[in-house]
Amino acid sequence: MGYVFEHFRHFVLKYFEIPKLYNTDIVEIIILAIIVYEITMWIQKTRAWSLLKGIIFLLLFIIIASIFQLSTILWIANKTLSVGIIAILIVFQPELRKALEQLGKRRLFTGIFKPDDTTNIINSDVYDEIIKATFEMAKNKTGALIVIEKNIALDEYVNTGITLDAKISSQLLINIFEHNTPLHDGAVIIKNDRxxxxxxxxxxxxxMLISKELGTRHRAALGISEVTDSYTIIVSEETGRVSLAKGGNLVACKTGENLKTELMPKVRKKNKKNNKKFKIWKGHRK
Structure with a gap:
C-alpha cells in the first residue's frame, strides 16, 4: 500500500506542478472554465453524455494501469487513442455540427447565470391524466405515441414538430390523437408537466431482433428509447394494446396501475417497502 501511495505522489508531483500565478493566468483560467462549463452543459443535453461517462471510466482505468505499470494495457491505450478520437468525431458529427451552428445564436453568459431547469419533475396527478388518456384511447383503438422527457433533452426532436407548450390534460391528449385531426400524426413530447x-x-x-408484427409506431418508440433516457407510451391502433418503451425495451402494460408503476419506479419501491413492513408486522402479530 505504501508503494502505491509513493508512486501516486511522484506521479502527481511530476505532472501537476503548481506554477506561479499572474493576472493573465487568472484570466485564462476563467475563460477556460467558462468554455469547459458550456461544453459540459451541451454534452449533458445530448446522448454524448453517456459516452463522456464511458471515457472518464477509461481514463481512470488508464491511470490505475500507469500506477501499477501494466505495460500491455498502456501500449494498447497509446495505440488506440488517436483512432478513438477520430471515431468519436465521426460518430458524433451531427451533434458537433449542430453545436457549432448554435454557438453563434447563443448569448455567452445566459447559460451561466440562468437557473438550471434541466431536471424534469412530473407530478403524480399529471401521470394520472396521461394514464387516463392512454387507456381511453386504447379502448377506442386510437393510435398514440407519447414521449416523456427525462434527463437528456429532446430539443432536436421537438424542433421536428409543432410547438404547443400546453398544460397536460387527458382531454387534450385524446383530442390530439383523434383521427383526421391536424396533430394526430407523429409523437407528442412532454416536459416538466407541459x-x-x-x-x-x-x-x-x-x-433486427424486433418482432415483425410491430409497426412503425413501436419502432419509433424503441428508437428514441435507445438514444435517450426518455419513456415512451405506445397505444396500438390495430389491437388497442398499451406498451411502454424505455432503455431499448418494450414493456406491456395491461392496466393503468401497471403503467404507473413503470413510469414511476419510486412508487414501486415504496410499495415494496410497505409490503415488507406489513409482512414483518404480520409476523410479529403471529
Missing part, C-alpha cells in the same frame, strides 16, 4: 410539441418525428430503431 405538452411541449406534437407531430414530432422520432428515430426508428435498427434492432
Amino acid at each position: 405538452i411541449i410539441a406534437a407531430t414530432c418525428y422520432l428515430p426508428l430503431s435498427d434492432n
